[in-house]
Amino acid sequence: MxxxxxxxxxxxxxxxxxxxxxxxxxxxxxxxxxxxxxxxxxxxxxxxxxxxxxxxxxxxxxxxxxxxxxxxxxxxxxxxxxxxxxxxxxxxxxxxxxxxxxxxxxxxxxxxxxxxxxxxxxxxxxxxxxxxxxxxxQTRADHLETALTEARRVVARQAAPAERLTVSTGSRRTPVDLSRVEWFSAAGNYVVVHWEQREGLIRETLQNLEGRLDPAIFARSHRSTLVNLARVRETQSLSDGSWRLTMESGAELVASRTYRDDLLARLGR
Known part of the structure; x- marks a missing residue:
């Protein structure tokens, strides 16, 4: 210029x-x-x-x-x-x-x-x-796509049995493989687990849960949302600088600008 x-x-x-x-x-x-x-x-x-x-x-x-x-x-x-x-x-x-x-x-x-x-x-x-x-x-979008690809590779090459969560679904407690989870959302002192178009609760804060998950696979996309990058089907940049994440189930989540930059920083992009 x-x-x-x-x-x-x-x-x-x-x-x-x-x-x-x-x-x-x-x-x-x-x-x-x-x-x-x-x-x-x-x-x-x-x-x-x-x-x-x-x-x-x-x-x-x-x-x-x-x-x-x-x-x-x-x-x-x-x-x-x-x-x-x-x-x-x-x-x-x-x-x-x-x-x-x-x-x-x-x-x-x-x-x-x-x-x-x-x-x-x-x-x-x-x-x-x-x-x-x-x-x-475009650079951020390329970095995100690289991160998503890496998350899928990490999941694909994991030799150990998948970690399971015990999720409350009504009066029942259901074991759910962590790799099947699409995203987590905060609900006070609980976390809502979303997998295969189903929902359940675990008694834990989203911050504590995030601390024990692999950051190469699970990343915060919003203050109240934690996303499984390996389950993101496609991404789209929005006019305000945020991203729309379309999950495998068809659900659409938004990665705000603040967490978009933090996500790339944590993934080393």
């Missing part, structure tokens, strides 16, 4: 300098190459802090509705200040004896171009921010 900005500045300044020399020659007041490059370089250098402002706004507010709203509101003072600054640069190089009225007239005449350039900068910043978000989302 910064390399593109530097390239755009250099190309724009030299192109404007070439145009300024032609215009000055046609008006009978030729200027040197050095003067024209210095003039236009100083004029378009005013856009460098504007580019920094766009970058700072997008870092602070994101590329969504809030970021667009802030950039839109900032356009009014930015365009006014840039137009005045550019008019001052023009008068410094070409009309040093001009008065305030001439400066305001030059600033007003530059406003349409300033609006266009500001809009282009904001659009480029938004495009770069959205691309970065898409790249990060």
């Amino acid at each position: 910064w390399a593109f900005g530097a390239y755009s500045y250099v190309v724009t300044a030299f192109s404007a300098a070439w145009f300024a020399r032609r215009s000055a020659r046609a008006a009978g007041a030729p200027i040197s190459l050095v003067e024209s490059v210095s003039w236009q370089g100083a004029s378009y250098a005013l856009w460098l802090p504007v580019a920094g402002l766009v970058w700072a706004v997008l870092r602070r507010f994101g590329a969504g509705g809030r970021g667009v709203a802030v950039l839109t509101l900032a356009m009014i003072p930015v365009v006014a200040l840039e137009s005045l600054g550019a008019a001052w640069v023009d008068m410094t190089f070409r009309a040093p004896d001009g008065g305030m009225a001439e400066g305001l007239d030059r600033a007003l005449s530059r406003s349409p171009v300033s609006i266009l350039l500001y809009t282009a900068l904001a659009a480029a910043g938004l495009a770069a921010a959205h691309r970065q978000r898409a790249v990060e989302a």
Whole structure:
């Protein structure tokens, strides 16, 4: 992004300098190459802090509705200040004896171009921010898929008999292989066990249960949910940065952004 900005500045300044020399020659007041490059370089250098402002706004507010709203509101003072600054640069190089009225007239005449350039900068910043978000989302999705594949491999190569949980289902107590469990959900001092479209209870907190399970297979996807990664059929990134996890049974769970990052960190991704 910064390399593109530097390239755009250099190309724009030299192109404007070439145009300024032609215009000055046609008006009978030729200027040197050095003067024209210095003039236009100083004029378009005013856009460098504007580019920094766009970058700072997008870092602070994101590329969504809030970021667009802030950039839109900032356009009014930015365009006014840039137009005045550019008019001052023009008068410094070409009309040093001009008065305030001439400066305001030059600033007003530059406003349409300033609006266009500001809009282009904001659009480029938004495009770069959205691309970065898409790249990060795809990277996280790839890491999650790798983690799911590893969880399935761990389950497949386990030689020891599967650990069992004794689950209360109504008045009965049912043994359930841990590998058959799709997910656990918190219910106060109990945990609801979900397996093969069935449910049961165990008297234990979700935090204690999580502490004795293999983190390569079971991971927290939400403050109240613990998921068997080997039983996740597919994943989908959501617009808010969270994930939708579709289990083998068809049940859909959400991995919030907080636990999404924690999940990848715990799995070493």
